[in-house]
Amino acid sequence: MTTDVAQVTAIVSAWERAVQDRDMAGTLANHSPDIVMFDVPEPIQARGLAEYRETWELFFEYSKGGTDSFRLHELELAVGDIVAFAHALLDVQEVRCRVTLGLRKIGDDWVIVHEHHSSPWPNPR
């Protein structure tokens, strides 16, 4: 495993654990000040770390914490020289969600610059 893959893996894992622990500082760590977040509930997007934090304030109002409160599975990474992304299925208690993360390498450090969280609508068929 390259250093870059190891770093991206560690960031995603630490973020997942911070959300499970309802740890706001850990949840915000390794995120760009310019992050663009597409969250499960409205608004349509959150831009910048202050708006990103608001999405977690809402989440933590409803989350009891623990590993079942925010569990990634089927995580897959694509890591290049200065750009990476990751996607996974995401279970939030019994609600089945999906998450995609976009990262950039700034100097020696990878930072999350984009997140897309969603839960699908019922199929109209």
Added chain:
Amino acid sequence: MTTDVAQVTAIVSAWERAVQDRDMAGTLANHSPDIVMFDVPEPIQARGLAEYRETWELFFEYSKGGTDSFRLHELELAVGDIVAFAHALLDVQEVRCRVTLGLRKIGDDWVIVHEHHSSPWPNPR
């Protein structure tokens, strides 16, 4: 603009136009056989080009086509050596959606390996 940025931009633009034209071959072009798609409606994920195609068969049942049927805006790209991603807001007629695309460079060509489409749930607040 680097060649890589120009190529990724052209792929995203051609894909948007193909969906507007209800052109299935154009919609599937430049996609990996192993694509992982998170679509607006269920199922939770579609894996591989055959399942990806099914998501568009459903979409084209409901889409009248035209530029208002699938319009990207606020498109932003991050392009590295062999990995790239893009995110944008997406209007499907009057429905406000978001899309994130993940790409890999295979040889000289960029291909879409991941898509995440969603529309947010109402805010519980």
